[in-house]
Amino acid sequence: MKQAILLFLLGVSSVALMAQVGVNTSNPTATLDVVGDMKTEGSLYLEAPGNFTEIRGSKLLISSPTDNIVRYDIAQSKYGPINYAEFVFRNLSKDGLQDYDTKISTQDYIVTVQGYYFLETVSSDTDIMTHSTITNDNIEGYQVYAYANPTTQTWFLRAFVNNSEFHTRIGSVFAATPIDMYLNLIIYRKGFISKTMEAVTVDMGNSETGVAPLPEGF
Numbered sequence: 001m002k003q004a005i006l007l008f009l010l011g012v013s014s015v016a017l018m019a020q021v022g023v024n025t026s027n028p029t030a031t032l033d034v035v036g037d038m039k040t041e042g043s044l045y046l047e048a049p050g051n052f053t054e055i056r057g058s059k060l061l062i063s064s065p066t067d068n069i070v071r072y073d074i075a076q077s078k079y080g081p082i083n084y085a086e087f088v089f090r091n092l093s094k095d096g097l098q099d100y101d102t103k104i105s106t107q108d109y110i111v112t113v114q115g116y117y118f119l120e121t122v123s124s125d126t127d128i129m130t131h132s133t134i135t136n137d138n139i140e141g142y143q144v145y146a147y148a149n150p151t152t153q154t155w156f157l158r159a160f161v162n163n164s165e166f167h168t169r170i171g172s173v174f175a176a177t178p179i180d181m182y183l184n185l186i187i188y189r190k191g192f193i194s195k196t197m198e199a200v201t202v203d204m205g206n207s208e209t210g211v212a213p214l215p216e217g218f
Contacts, residue, residue: 062192081193084114087157087183091121094167094176096160097183102146104155110188110196111146111155118181120168129174130164146185159183 022028024035060072089097104111120128144159159181167174188194197215204210 079187079189081189083187083189085185085187087185089181089183091178092118092181094165094178096166096179097158097181098160100157101149101152102155102157102185104187106148106153106155108190109155110190110194112186112188113144113146113157113159113183114186115184116144116159116182118166118179121178121180124180125168127169128177128179129167130161131167131174131176132164134163144183157183157185 020028020031020033022033022035025033061069062072064070087100087102089100102111118128119126142159142161146155146157148154149156165176166179168177168179170177190196197217200212200215202210202212
């Protein structure tokens, strides 16, 4: 008799261990199925979550300003973790873009120039060259970049050629001309997917080769 009772209790325990538990639902579809809000005080651990193979339709959870965990919807968000924007500067000076304030906060974002090109303003002609203002034919190096302005705490853009002007062909000669410049920017949201590292400063000792120290954290 004792043996039969013991076997019965073991069977009940086994069923209990394999049962699904529902909160606010009488038909749970998972080991723990919670319908409604869930608040956890303390630590939450995920042991052996397994591999996630679904790509399409997957969701990202983020913390809201009120410390609630919500599903991230990029269609409704003012920004994405990685943003792409094309800045088009029409009728830009022959001297190029010297200092343009994007008004994008350096506290919240990181801005990089991913690519660029330029056209002649009136005709959209690609027959553009840069001509030195120092010698007759010496073409200096391009300077195209975004930089953080510490005074305004916003990102600025520069796109020009050292000691040179943009020229286009007029008849048989090239002459200074305004241009349309296209800058492709990648804008990363800080604290979401990107992290700003400290500057890596290396004394090259007047050498053209060397080995940089590994940035902290890599």
